[in-house]
Amino acid sequence: MTRLTHDRYCDEIGHQVGRLRTVVTSGADLSATVPTCPDWTLEDLVRHVGRALRWSGLIVRTRAEQDVPMDRAPGAEGPAATGDAAALDAWLAESGEVVVEALREAGPDAHAWSWAGVDTTGFWARRTTHELVVHGADAALAADLPLQAVAPDVAADAVDEWLEIVRFVQRALPDAAANELRAPGRSIHLHATDTPAELNAEWIVGLPDDGITWRRGHEKATAALRGPLTEVLLAFYGRLPLDAPGLEVLGDRGLLELWLEKATFG
Numbered sequence: 001m002t003r004l005t006h007d008r009y010c011d012e013i014g015h016q017v018g019r020l021r022t023v024v025t026s027g028a029d030l031s032a033t034v035p036t037c038p039d040w041t042l043e044d045l046v047r048h049v050g051r052a053l054r055w056s057g058l059i060v061r062t063r064a065e066q067d068v069p070m071d072r073a074p075g076a077e078g079p080a081a082t083g084d085a086a087a088l089d090a091w092l093a094e095s096g097e098v099v100v101e102a103l104r105e106a107g108p109d110a111h112a113w114s115w116a117g118v119d120t121t122g123f124w125a126r127r128t129t130h131e132l133v134v135h136g137a138d139a140a141l142a143a144d145l146p147l148q149a150v151a152p153d154v155a156a157d158a159v160d161e162w163l164e165i166v167r168f169v170q171r172a173l174p175d176a177a178a179n180e181l182r183a184p185g186r187s188i189h190l191h192a193t194d195t196p197a198e199l200n201a202e203w204i205v206g207l208p209d210d211g212i213t214w215r216r217g218h219e220k221a222t223a224a225l226r227g228p229l230t231e232v233l234l235a236f237y238g239r240l241p242l243d244a245p246g247l248e249v250l251g252d253r254g255l256l257e258l259w260l261e262k263a264t265f266g
Contacts, residue, residue, distance in 0.1 A: 004157055006108035009125035010100050012154055016132035017096030019148060020049065020139055024089045028143030031083070035141050036239050042142040046088055049135050050095040051076045056124045057099035060106050063121075064113045099128055116168050130158040137239050147240075150230045152192075156201045158233055159190065163205065163214045166263045170211045177262045183207040186255055189221035190236060192229035201229050207255075224250040238263075 004012075023042075024030075030043040037045060054073035058064070070076055075094065079087035106112070108122030116123065133150055140147050150158070169178045184207070192201035204221060206213040225232055227247040234240040235247055238260045242249050249256060 003122075003126065003160075004129075004153060006103070006122060006125055008153075009122075009129045010103050012129045012151070013100050013103070013125070013132060014096060016129065016136050017053075017092065019136050020046065020132065021089050021092055023136075023139040023143050023145060024085055024092060026143060026145060027085075028145070030085060030088070032142050034138050036138045042139060043082060043088065045135060045139055045142065046092060047078050049132065050078055050088075050092050052131060053092075053095040053099045053128065056128055057095075057102045059114075060099070060110075060112050060121045060124050061102040063106075063111055065111075066113050067115070068113075099124075103128075116165070117172075126157070126161060129154065130161050133158055134234075134237055134239060137234050141239070147230070147234070149228070150233065152195045152199055152201065152229055155229045155233045156192075156195070156199055159201075159203060159236065162233075162237060162263075163203070163212065165265065167212050169265060177264055181207050181212060181259065181262045182209050183222075183255060183258065184209055186222040186252070188255060188259060189219070189224040190232055191218070191224060191226040192232050193226055194228045205259075221251065223252040223255040224248075225256060226250065236260075 024046055028042060030041065032042050034040045034042060034045050051070055054076045055070045058073040059068055078091050081087060103121060103125050106121040108125060110121045111119055112121045112124060113119055114123045137147055166178050169176045186207055188205040190203040195201040200216045202216060202218045203214055204217050204219055225235060231240060231244060231246050235242055235244060242256060
């Protein structure tokens with residue numbers, strides 16, 4: 001599928017940073033545990049996001065030839081005081097500006113190291129967008145706030161990218177849990193029920209021994225996950241339970257549970 005334009009990614013980064021800032025300033029308990037990342041508090045999550053924005057902004061701005069330690073990114077340490085929502089909000093806003101400014105100045109095709117071997121600034125625009133989408137949902141869940149719908153074009157691209165990441169992990173990290181996603185002859189169908197036909201927001205995911213495969217389309221599969229696109233995306237990412245409101249599982253639920261257990265960054 002055609003990816004989003006570079007400007008669209010940059011706009012969405014700004015939008016998603018704004019959503020996360022709304023959570024920070026909502027009066028939510030910053031010490032609350034993030035249910036989908038239980039090793040983190042809400043403040044830990046926000047600091048992780050802000051550091052990642054500063055780090056990727058540095059990689060893009062300097063056209064890095066290799067990995068850069070995160071602590072070299074100016075301002076990556078964040079506010080000195082903990083529990084200060086106003087300071088955290090201001091730092092997060094600035095962090096978003098850092099990466100968007102760098103990406104807009106660079107355009108999508110400049111060289112910049114990435115951990116996935118796709119050494120372009122466009123990689124970072126896409127990855128940053130979807131990092132914010134998923135962690136924005138994590139933050140809303142930690143703050144007990146309603147999840148916001150993700151724009152359909154962004155959500156569909158996030159599903160595509162997640163499949164690409166899992167496949168990359170299988171190839172690059174032979175000991176990763178994702179390599180246990182082997183179920184030859186079985187498949188998963190993701191079906192968004194609230195998108196226009198031209199978006200083609202349906203996926204067929206195969207699990208052969210040599211790594212996952214996928215294509216857009218509609219056909220019968222071993223297991224199916226149906227529902228609104230935002231909910232399908234977040235459930236497929238392990239951010240919502242399979243029985244969350246609006247979702248429907250058909251066929252072999254265990255196959256979807258295998259995906260959720262093994263599909264990780266590494």
